[in-house]
Amino acid sequence: MPSYAAPVKDMQFVLHDVLNITASDIPGYADLDAGFTAAVLEEAGKLASDVLAPLNAVGDREGCRLENGVVRTPSGFKDAFEKLKEGGWTALDCDPDYGGQGLPYVMGTAVGEIFVAANMALNMYQGLTHGAYSAIHAHGTEEQKATYLPKMVSCQWTGTMNLTEPHCGTDLGLMRTRAEPQADGSYRITGQKIFISAGEHDMAENIIHLVLAKAPGGGEGTKGISLFIVPKFLVNADGSLGQRNALSVGKIEEKMGIHGNATCVMNYDGATGWLLGDLHKGMRAMFTMMNEARIGVGVQGYAVAEAAYQNALAYAKDRLQGRDVTGVKNPEGPADPLIVHPDIRRNLMDQKSFVEGARAFTFWGASLIDRAHRNGDAGAEGLISLLTPVIKGFQTDKGFDVAVAAQQVYGGHGYIEEWGMSQFARDARIAMIYEGANGIQALDLVARKLAADGGKHVMAFFDLVKGFLKENEGDERLKAGFLDPLKGASKALQGAGMYFMQNGMKNPNAALSGSYDFMHLMGHVCLGLMWAKMAKAAHAALDAGAADRDFYEAKIATGRYYMARQLPACAMHLARIESGAEPVMALRAEAF
Amino acid sequence: MPSYAAPVKDMQFVLHDVLNITASDIPGYADLDAGFTAAVLEEAGKLASDVLAPLNAVGDREGCRLENGVVRTPSGFKDAFEKLKEGGWTALDCDPDYGGQGLPYVMGTAVGEIFVAANMALNMYQGLTHGAYSAIHAHGTEEQKATYLPKMVSCQWTGTMNLTEPHCGTDLGLMRTRAEPQADGSYRITGQKIFISAGEHDMAENIIHLVLAKAPGGGEGTKGISLFIVPKFLVNADGSLGQRNALSVGKIEEKMGIHGNATCVMNYDGATGWLLGDLHKGMRAMFTMMNEARIGVGVQGYAVAEAAYQNALAYAKDRLQGRDVTGVKNPEGPADPLIVHPDIRRNLMDQKSFVEGARAFTFWGASLIDRAHRNGDAGAEGLISLLTPVIKGFQTDKGFDVAVAAQQVYGGHGYIEEWGMSQFARDARIAMIYEGANGIQALDLVARKLAADGGKHVMAFFDLVKGFLKENEGDERLKAGFLDPLKGASKALQGAGMYFMQNGMKNPNAALSGSYDFMHLMGHVCLGLMWAKMAKAAHAALDAGAADRDFYEAKIATGRYYMARQLPACAMHLARIESGAEPVMALRAEAF
Known part of the structure; x- marks a missing residue:
């Protein structure tokens, strides 16, 4: 196990x-x-x-x-x-x-x-x-906050988010769940929601559902959507639990993974709910939750990968199979450990260099959120809103790849459930789908975030990379291994942005056909920047005579691997992007 | 479903x-x-x-x-x-x-x-x-063939291959299963084998196990290994079934997928077996089976991908979600079908262009096997032995990617078992592992097949590509879309081969660190060659006034997609290969 x-x-x-x-x-x-x-x-x-x-x-x-x-x-x-x-x-x-x-x-x-x-x-x-x-x-209102937050902070009560319906996932404008205003200021919520994680369970006294629904008078599409607080048990004025609300779980889905989490079909049959935030502005309120959830899912991407990597590494050190072609490493044993083989190392280094890079990227992103919230820094707010789809989309794609790669180290044992490596891959798979499938993250990045505020935030990002390169241009220890590859990768990303600017106006599909590649290209630039910063920090620690030299030297070697073996993907993504919409859109739907 | x-x-x-x-x-x-x-x-x-x-x-x-x-x-x-x-x-x-x-x-x-x-x-x-x-x-001997083959041809009796043991997968030299010669010319087989597909089941009258074991006098490592026929029921002289052999199934493994196939632990407790082929040359006999099995697994790679793609395509045409940004396509409906969205198309085109390319590559490979066997053509034999690890390794990696991509088209529904897309991904996963994990395929390709017979077969492959380019250099319809990208990809592959030649002799790890990338690079060149040939054939059919113009035009468009959007991976693989062994091998095992 x-x-x-x-x-x-x-x-x-x-x-x-x-x-x-x-x-x-x-x-x-x-x-x-x-x-x-x-x-x-x-x-x-x-x-x-x-x-x-x-x-x-x-x-x-x-x-x-x-x-x-x-x-x-x-x-x-x-x-x-x-x-x-x-x-x-x-x-x-x-x-x-x-x-x-x-x-x-x-x-x-x-x-x-x-x-x-x-x-x-x-x-x-x-x-x-x-x-x-x-x-x-x-x-929430002061009253709502006082009623719900203390018990949610302690998880005495848990929460959910209810967006998806059977016929509408990404396209929330198709929503059918209705909210009818009542005389007492509450709403009657009626409809069915699916894929509700933690929708029902036995680990909390109450469950506070946040439910998107359409209230009268809001118009068509997403404009008519509002957000409601719909507790499983109504809450009395004194904070004690009152009657059971008219909602129930229809079934639990059988899923590929995350079996320990109850993914529920939720039925709201005239359930009592209270408006959260402004009427008909539910999407805005829901996005507070969504943006946080997207960072959280980006964490899942590399966190599951870290767990899978730790086990693959242990197995590669333990399992004896074959001999090192450059000379026996374990002469007393019947064979050498797997880790002597170059292709096993390549695989492990892919895993390690991604996970450590993603950790740095995510912590940096979290610090931008702190700066935005605690310092009211609009620049940090804009930057993290640009990076959020990258943290979510790129990291969950790569995190899944790592879980699959870690499974591969085990050979046939990786496919047997008993060894646990299959679970990492199956669990990691969902992170590419929920909270906005990764194609939607790419769309959000290219169609919204790049152009937001006149492109200010992506410019700020490029300035940040350029500033780092400039600041360290004299550092010969970083130049070939880190600065040059980062410069090349960043140039590819700028080239892609330029291609979108020049072609996307007259044909939006020219940008959208390259959106997925752009998300990955940007992910590599972000991790490349992180690795350059980590290498710099590691050199500084070594210069300062840090005790654990092995750790810092390993950090630099791992970074060099990422730059040498992962950043070459940037030119590929750029080439795909610059091939434009034509190859993607040439076939009529009927001709597929 | x-x-x-x-x-x-x-x-x-x-x-x-x-x-x-x-x-x-x-x-x-x-x-x-x-x-x-x-x-x-x-x-x-x-x-x-x-x-x-x-x-x-x-x-x-x-x-x-x-x-x-x-x-x-x-x-x-x-x-x-x-x-x-x-x-x-x-x-x-x-x-x-x-x-x-x-x-x-x-x-x-x-x-x-x-x-x-x-x-x-x-x-x-x-x-x-x-x-x-x-x-x-x-x-087999004439008697063995007469005894077993007719009933195996009809699948009245089924067969298995028994290689792996708990402590030895790839490294068969560690094998512990023993074969003791008996006075009547048979052998007593004792040992445990794992991961035996179809090892036991209720669909055949008898099961003919082919078992690798060590007979006395063969020396250490794989040299001492022989192959034995070990039937579940012994076969009488008249062909009727005799007594139950001393073998049994220990357990069925719980696996990530292919649940319908019984993957068994097989225990041989002094079971009666007969030598197949020469004593101590079991590896050779087993490789007859393995090479065929590797092509078969390569077929699994793209066949499961085809099934997944068909369903993803149907879903993309059926599911209404969002609107085409360039103009509404389904004005009567509440939304447009998924297939209008560029990133969904990109995904579908990735799937389609891989599956169709892999089909052509595999059929061509099968025709080389026919030529080798039916014409006794040593050149065809050498070429297919070179291509086998590519058919197995590249196609199962990409086939799994396609199954995962097809699942992604379904959004959340892709993760729910009921929809069946998870099964394609889970089933496809094993093909990357069994019959030699894909890292072993890459090793076989780079360490054995490239150098086999003085590099004759890889030279023949390059000549084939060059010949095709030369033969069609005047065809303006193929030039930009097909010939130029194929030339570039082939040049990258030659560059990688050159790098291995120049560096692999003094440091084998310089080649082995790039083996996996080489396998993928070669896979892209092979599919690129196939697409160029298919485009040529499609143009010829159109010129000849073929009735179904849509089919042939779609073929050309799909090929252009592959060349424009997949072949850029070649330069990335080359860059990784040319970064050499250093980034891969820099960390000592203890420093991970």
Whole structure:
């Protein structure tokens, strides 16, 4: 069975050596000294290794069962969830006014990675609650916040998000769920929602559903959509639980993975709901939740990959098979360990260099969110809104690839469920689909985010890369291995942007046909930038006489691998983009 | 639930327009006129659509069960297998001396694609039998052939191949299974084998296991290995079944996919076996089976992709979501079909252009096997031995990617088992692993096949590409879209070969670090060559006034897509290869 150990050392490196968080002017960051963050991450790591990870295979095997309208989660999930609540982990980065601990989002992200890597399905119950918390926090009335937030911060009550219907996924304008206003100010919600993660379960006293529905007078399409708070149990004025609301779970879906999470069909049969935020502006409120969820899914992408990689690495060191062609490495044994073989190393280095790069990218993204929220910095807000589809789309695609690659190291054993590597691949697969399938992320990036505010944010991103290159141009240790490849990759990305500008106006399909490639190209530039920054930080630590030279040298070697073996994908993506719409659109639909 | 229709028209195009088989000098090809091949393929297609495909999901859901030493296959499998036998499908390309129909291998391959696409797990029972048939046919005594082959041709008896043991997969030298010679000329076989596909089941009267084991006196490593025929029931002199042999199934593995096929742990407890081929030369005999099995797995790669693609395409035409940004296409409906969106098309074109290219490549490969066997052509033999790891490794990697991409078209529904798209991805995954994991295919290609016979076969391959380019250099219709990209891709492949030659001698890791990229680079060149040939054939058909202009125009457009959007991967693979061993090997194993 797979095991998991939190990569605390690598997280500390990103937080302190690369992002240098204690020197930041973001409120709250000064308190995040290395001793404090290490203590938090190690404590989370213990819970992850000892409690959450051993339940990961249990959740996969048992799944969730629907019995007489009640959902039973897998053995041990309830106890483990209690431990998450008791430890205050669900409150980590929540508002102290509602019982939160008020730590920055970057810490919530790091701890989130640990819990997701150990048990993605279980962590989703709190992840969705956090998203619903954020939406109520941002858009709720004082009364709504007082009613719901404290219990959601503690996960005494959990939350969900209800968007999808059988006939409408991405295209929410087709929505049929209705909200009828009542005399008391509430609404009667009627309709069916599908794919509702954690829609029903036995681990919380109440479940607070956030439901998109159409209220009268809003017009066609997404304009008529509003967001409603629809609790499983109505809440009395004194905060105690009242009557059961008119909603029920229709069935649990049989899925490819994340079996430990109950994915429900939810039926709202005249359920009582309350408007959250402004009438007919539900999409805006829902996007508060969605943007956070997209970062969270981007974390899932590389967190599951990290868990898969750890196990593939252990297997490659342990399994004896064949001999090193350059000379026997394990003369006492019947064969050498797999890790001596170049193609196994290539595979492991692909995994390692992605996971570490993605971690740095995601933590940096989380720090931009902190800067946006805590400093009210519009530039940071714009930049993270540009990067969000990349964090979600690129990292979940590559994270799945890594899980599949890790499975491959095991040979035939990788295909046998008992070894647990199949689960990583099956679980990772969903992250490419939900919270906006990755094609939608690419569309969001190219059709909305590039052009937002007159292209200001993508310009800011390029300036950032250029600034880094300029600042370090004299550093011979970085030049060939890092700066030159980064410059080339960044140039390819600018070339792609230029192609869209020159061709997208007269033919939008010229841009949209290249959107997926652009998302990946930008992902590589982002990870390339991160690796260049990490190499710089590692050299600085070595220069300063850091004790653990092996760690920093490995960091530089891993970065050189990423630059040499992954960044060549940039030119390929550019070539595809510049081939334009014609090859993509040439066939009429009937001619397929 | 997914459906499947055999792509008979496309197969006919490859057989007749591209390969022009009736004009070939390969014995038996002259009989394969278009009317005959169409009749065979359509009949196979009916069986596939009506009988095999509807059982695909059943097999996945029910799996195989082991009850008191007996394996029960899923509901309906036995009846369907009977239909395959009754129709003579299992005998299609077998030797008429043993009840076969004697059709060329290329026809067996085309029919095999159809059956695999409809139900991969079910088809494995006959696929493995065919492999065992070939090994006995090539290496058996006259008596062995007379005893076993007729019943294996009809699949009254099925076959297996037993290589892997718990501690040894690729490295067969570590094998522990022993064969002790007995006075009567038989051997007592003792040991445990794992991952034995179709190792035990209820669909045949007898199961003929081919088992690798070490007989005394053969020395260490793979040199001491021999191959044995070990039937489940011993066969009496009159051909009737005798006593039960001392072998049993230990358990059935729980796998990620191909649940309909029983993957068994087999225990041989002093079982009676007979030597097949020469003593201590079992690896050679096993490779007869392995090479055929590798082509068969390469077929699985694109066949499952074809089935997944067909369903993704149907869904993309049917599902209404969003509007075409260039203008509404379905004004009467609430939204346009998915296929209007450029990124959905990009995805579908990736799928279509791979599957059709792989089909042509595989049929061509099958015709090389026919030429090698039927004409005794050593050049064809050498060329197909070079191409086999590419057909297996490249096509199963890309086939899995296509199955995953097809699943993506369904959005959230793709993740729900009920829709059947998860099964395609889960089933396709094994093809990258078994019959030599794809890393081993890459190793075989670069370390053995490139250098075999002084590099003669790879030179022959380059000559073939050059010859085609030269022959068509005046064709302006092919130049920009096909010939130029093929020339560039082929140049990249030659550059990679050159890099290996110049660096691999002093450091084998310089070649081995690039082996996986080389396999993919070569796969793209092969499919690029196929697309250029298909485009030429399509133009010829159009020039000749072919009735179905749409088909041929679509073929050219699909080819242009492959050349424009897939061949740019070649330069990326070359860049990775030329980065050499250093980035791959820099980290010491302990520093990971």
